[in-house]
Amino acid sequence: MQTRTLDQLETPALLLEEPRMERNIARMRSQLQRLGVVFRPHVKTNKSIDVTRRLLPDGPGPITVSTLLEADYFAGHGFTDILYAVCIAPNKLAHVAALQDRGVRLTLILDNMAAVQALAAERERSGRSFDVLIEVDCDGHRSGVKPDSALLLELGRALEAAGIPVKGVLTHAGSSYDCKTVDAIREVAEQERSLTVRAAERLRAAGFACPVVSIGSTPTALFAQHLEGVTEVRAGVFVFFDLVMAGLGVCSVDDVALSVLGTVIGHRPDKGWTLIDAGWMAMSRDRGTASQAVDQGYGIVCDADGRPIDDLIVVGANQEHGIIGHRSGKVDGALQLPVGTQVRILPNHACSTAAQYPRYQVLQGGRGVAATWDRFSGW
Amino acid sequence: MQTRTLDQLETPALLLEEPRMERNIARMRSQLQRLGVVFRPHVKTNKSIDVTRRLLPDGPGPITVSTLLEADYFAGHGFTDILYAVCIAPNKLAHVAALQDRGVRLTLILDNMAAVQALAAERERSGRSFDVLIEVDCDGHRSGVKPDSALLLELGRALEAAGIPVKGVLTHAGSSYDCKTVDAIREVAEQERSLTVRAAERLRAAGFACPVVSIGSTPTALFAQHLEGVTEVRAGVFVFFDLVMAGLGVCSVDDVALSVLGTVIGHRPDKGWTLIDAGWMAMSRDRGTASQAVDQGYGIVCDADGRPIDDLIVVGANQEHGIIGHRSGKVDGALQLPVGTQVRILPNHACSTAAQYPRYQVLQGGRGVAATWDRFSGW
Numbered sequence: 001m002q003t004r005t006l007d008q009l010e011t012p013a014l015l016l017e018e019p020r021m022e023r024n025i026a027r028m029r030s031q032l033q034r035l036g037v038v039f040r041p042h043v044k045t046n047k048s049i050d051v052t053r054r055l056l057p058d059g060p061g062p063i064t065v066s067t068l069l070e071a072d073y074f075a076g077h078g079f080t081d082i083l084y085a086v087c088i089a090p091n092k093l094a095h096v097a098a099l100q101d102r103g104v105r106l107t108l109i110l111d112n113m114a115a116v117q118a119l120a121a122e123r124e125r126s127g128r129s130f131d132v133l134i135e136v137d138c139d140g141h142r143s144g145v146k147p148d149s150a151l152l153l154e155l156g157r158a159l160e161a162a163g164i165p166v167k168g169v170l171t172h173a174g175s176s177y178d179c180k181t182v183d184a185i186r187e188v189a190e191q192e193r194s195l196t197v198r199a200a201e202r203l204r205a206a207g208f209a210c211p212v213v214s215i216g217s218t219p220t221a222l223f224a225q226h227l228e229g230v231t232e233v234r235a236g237v238f239v240f241f242d243l244v245m246a247g248l249g250v251c252s253v254d255d256v257a258l259s260v261l262g263t264v265i266g267h268r269p270d271k272g273w274t275l276i277d278a279g280w281m282a283m284s285r286d287r288g289t290a291s292q293a294v295d296q297g298y299g300i301v302c303d304a305d306g307r308p309i310d311d312l313i314v315v316g317a318n319q320e321h322g323i324i325g326h327r328s329g330k331v332d333g334a335l336q337l338p339v340g341t342q343v344r345i346l347p348n349h350a351c352s353t354a355a356q357y358p359r360y361q362v363l364q365g366g367r368g369v370a371a372t373w374d375r376f377s378g379w
Numbered sequence: 380m381q382t383r384t385l386d387q388l389e390t391p392a393l394l395l396e397e398p399r400m401e402r403n404i405a406r407m408r409s410q411l412q413r414l415g416v417v418f419r420p421h422v423k424t425n426k427s428i429d430v431t432r433r434l435l436p437d438g439p440g441p442i443t444v445s446t447l448l449e450a451d452y453f454a455g456h457g458f459t460d461i462l463y464a465v466c467i468a469p470n471k472l473a474h475v476a477a478l479q480d481r482g483v484r485l486t487l488i489l490d491n492m493a494a495v496q497a498l499a500a501e502r503e504r505s506g507r508s509f510d511v512l513i514e515v516d517c518d519g520h521r522s523g524v525k526p527d528s529a530l531l532l533e534l535g536r537a538l539e540a541a542g543i544p545v546k547g548v549l550t551h552a553g554s555s556y557d558c559k560t561v562d563a564i565r566e567v568a569e570q571e572r573s574l575t576v577r578a579a580e581r582l583r584a585a586g587f588a589c590p591v592v593s594i595g596s597t598p599t600a601l602f603a604q605h606l607e608g609v610t611e612v613r614a615g616v617f618v619f620f621d622l623v624m625a626g627l628g629v630c631s632v633d634d635v636a637l638s639v640l641g642t643v644i645g646h647r648p649d650k651g652w653t654l655i656d657a658g659w660m661a662m663s664r665d666r667g668t669a670s671q672a673v674d675q676g677y678g679i680v681c682d683a684d685g686r687p688i689d690d691l692i693v694v695g696a697n698q699e700h701g702i703i704g705h706r707s708g709k710v711d712g713a714l715q716l717p718v719g720t721q722v723r724i725l726p727n728h729a730c731s732t733a734a735q736y737p738r739y740q741v742l743q744g745g746r747g748v749a750a751t752w753d754r755f756s757g758w
């Protein structure tokens with residue numbers, strides 16, 4: 001049921017092209033079906049029950065979260081199989097217990113002995129059990145233990161000694177975001193797979209069941225050639241895609257399902273600027289394309305139907321002002337947009353831009369707003 | 380009344396040191412009293428009635444907003460003299476009317492003939508009156524008309540012809556954020572003052588009353604030598620200050636009243652990294668110090684009492700992971716913080732970091748949380 005059109009929205013507003021999103025979801029689902037692994041979508045990008053229902057149309061399934069607030073929210077919508085993919089901090093165990101008491105099977109991750117000790121102490125105190133994956137570092141980009149390290153087995157032994165079975169291993173190939181070619185992504189994907197499987201095999205050889213091998217990132221998930229030994233894949237940003245992903249060659253600009261609707265509020269003809277009411281608060285401060293071959297500023301400028309206009313990008317931003325200019329820096333060419341014109345800006349990074357908004361305005365191809373979907377932020 | 384201590388907060392959390400904030404407010408108030416101008420604080424930084432009440436302890440006074448949602452919120456708390464400091468877009472006039480109908484005297488700004496025409500048409504249609512300032516460009520950084528331009532007078536004539544009096548002129552010396560020395564800030568402040576006063580004088584010479592001359596930015600407000608001809612000053616970020624302001628020499632690191640509380644969740648001894656549960660979602664993606672003499676990464680790392688630790692900064696960030704390392708890049712020295720340790724990160728930019736949170740946890744010097752103040756985001 002179409003209730004409003006774009007020109008009735010006060011700007012800035014966050015737009016979601018549902019047909020593009022459905023295409024992105026179908027692409028990932030088809031790839032993971034071919035690879036024969038369980039899909040555990042990461043909901044940190046969307047933070048919305050409406051989007052997540054489209055990721056898992058058969059009802060609440062396995063999901064990945066980045067905060068315990070996400071776990072709370074999705075638990076409230078009937079999700080019980082939730083993986084919290086940030087190493088557990090001791091001061092979050094009371095919150096974990098509250099989620100368990102609501103019927104959530106919350107899987108935790110860790111990469112250090114202090115976290116094992118905190119879980120062991122909590123198990124000793126309360127008798128609670130925990131589902132734990134050991135985080136493995138497959139590319140040196142962040143956290144995790146090396147797959148060949150002594151620490152991997154020490155953590156396994158310490159967990160089991162405390163009565164906490166080693167449920168499996170997990171990694172995130174964050175370095176895939178820094179690849180320059182699709183071939184490089186394929187290589188990172190195989191490295192992610194092989195090192196994580198190797199860690200699981202070492203734990204199994206030491207006598208631990210270690211049934212779960214969880215990997216994930218949008219680029220590696222889409223370009224993995226095979227996933228032998230992997231049991232599940234996590235990915236989140238693919239649902240919307242963004243300019244960083246397009247710059248990586250993972251998708252095309254036409255796949256980006258998220259955009260920010262802004263309105264032209266003025267011009268600076270001497271500088272070739274068109275000013276809009278969508279600044280960095282509306283786009284986020286994310287400048288992820290700055291380190292890529294093509295720097296998209298704060299985003300690509302499209303008309304209200306979503307078609308990129310000439311070579312216009314948002315060249316600068318203040319809190320509530322965006323400055324549109326020509327990618328080349330040329331001074332004329334940016335002046336064909338009268339005051340009051342609505343434009344749509346494709347974002348660098350879907351996760352950070354979406355986080356600036358309390359809701360999605362959902363489009364189904366035209367300028368009609370078909371639905372409004374709430375989303376949340378914070379912790 | 381102290382209800383909780385820091386170690387009872389789930390992290391990340393946004394901390395506000397009230398004594399520092401009060402000191403920052405007193406400094407600005409004293410400066411503007413000396414300069415003999417009205418203070419119209421910008422509430423876009425704080426978006427909180429509790430903070431704004433401390434800015435204006437004598438009751439609802441003049442304020443500046445960056446969004447109409449801010450105007451709505453503060454109108455709901457009894458504020459009636461509100462300046463919306465972004466050029467008005469035609470599609471926001473219905474919202475403006477709704478605010479007027481609630482008893483708000485909302486001052487609008489514009490810098491182009493299309494906006495005048497939209498206001499004139501609305502006045503013609505509804506008989507409404509508008510309070511309008513013409514935005515003046517004092518430094519080429521964003522919007523506004525040149526103080527010497529023909530357009531300035533044309534806008535004045537078109538407004539008055541439509542029955543809308545020219546209430547005044549307004550500028551924002553955004554270039555003050557790019558200064559390298561305090562002397563340079565003083566120069567920008569005098570340029571901001573003199574060019575805006577000149578614009579007002581030209582309008583008055585053309586027969587328009589133009590009673591208001593409104594300028595503002597935290598650096599220029601604090602370092603202006605005199606403000607002859609100016610009637611009011613707007614500033615917002617001074618209330619909290621941040622590392623960008625400290626890098627400018629406008630305040631010291633000890634003046635920064637806002638910090639993010641995070642918890643250590645792991646280590647990478649081979650890289651000299653300490654991982655915390657406060658990533659870019661907790662800090663914002665703002666890297667404002669990257670272009671200053673001292674790049675603070677995603678922020679300066681302090682202990683739970685707010686004292687900077689050695690030379691530790693947040694050298695990298697993922698969505699929910701912050702990576703603490705030594706400023707120098709040296710590998711040892713970051714490892715003295717055990718898992719579970721709480722740290723406080725001073726932010727690059729108070730406006731963008733605060734925007735990531737639904738509330739402030741208010742401290743009064745120690746580790747006790749004296750109060751929780753709500754804040755809002757969005758449009």
